[in-house]
Structures are given as structure tokens and as C-alpha cells.
Amino acid sequence: MIIDNFGLSTLFELAISGRMRKVIRLHYVNKFTEKEIAEQMGYPESVIVSELIVAEQIIKKELKSKQCDKCGKPFYTSNKKAIVCPKCIEENRKLIQKTKENKKETKQPTTKVKKKKPKSIYEILREKEKYNKVNGTNLSYGDYVLLKGE
Numbered sequence: 001m002i003i004d005n006f007g008l009s010t011l012f013e014l015a016i017s018g019r020m021r022k023v024i025r026l027h028y029v030n031k032f033t034e035k036e037i038a039e040q041m042g043y044p045e046s047v048i049v050s051e052l053i054v055a056e057q058i059i060k061k062e063l064k065s066k067q068c069d070k071c072g073k074p075f076y077t078s079n080k081k082a083i084v085c086p087k088c089i090e091e092n093r094k095l096i097q098k099t100k101e102n103k104k105e106t107k108q109p110t111t112k113v114k115k116k117k118p119k120s121i122y123e124i125l126r127e128k129e130k131y132n133k134v135n136g137t138n139l140s141y142g143d144y145v146l147l148k149g150e
């Protein structure tokens, strides 16, 4: 049984005891099984089961059963305008969050790759002469460019 937040708050209001409220919370919000609730609260499982039976009667009587517009699954709500089940609302919320995060990532400035400024022919000629002097070679401009890959 899926109940949205509107339905849950109505159910809490209608619960006839604090114990029932706690059982409802553990079962419908925390998704505990009857056995787990019994262990947690220290009651026999049969007590929890009967609390949930009463809760279900309240749900069926006081809440509206609707079919989710998105996934088609039935859910209970006290909001006349609710058209989507809580699961689909949660999924939609996650999707929006994801798109927001993706947008943030693309917005971050990408580190610019600094383009090496091409050397002028005179610079290269100067370097070539220096190279020839240092190394005792007699490379031509073309040889030097090939050698250095400039």
C-alpha cells in the first residue's frame, strides 16, 4: 500500500493512539515489516498486525485511492489534486537534481590549453645560429626546423 505525504499526515491525525501512530510511521515511512516493528517496539507481532489492520481500514475509508498518472500504480492520498504516486515524485525530484548537477558541471570553466605562440622566422634564425655556434654545426634553416620540429 503506497501512501503519499498528504495521506500520511491525515493518517497520523486519525490514528487512535500514539502506539498506532508509531506503527504507521515504522511501516509506511520506514518500510519496516510487522516482525521488525514488533521487535523494535517490544510487542507481540499479532498486536502490530491488528494495529495495521485498523490503520488500513482508516486508509480505505478516509483517504482517496488514486492511480498514478505516471506509473499506473494505485496509491492513497488526502490531496484531491495529487495525480502522481510518491515514488514517481521522488524519482522526478532525483531527475531534476541530476539535471541541475549536470548543468553545473558544464558551466564550470574548462582549463584553457594555452596555445603556443608560433615563433617568428627571425627568432628561429637567431636560434639556429646560436645552435650552430654552440654545436659547431652548419645547419640550414630547413635543417634546423626539421631538427627542432618548430
Ligand SMILES: [Zn+2]
Binding pocket: 068, 069, 070, 071, 072, 073, 084, 085, 086, 087, 088, 089
Ligand atoms: Zn507512480
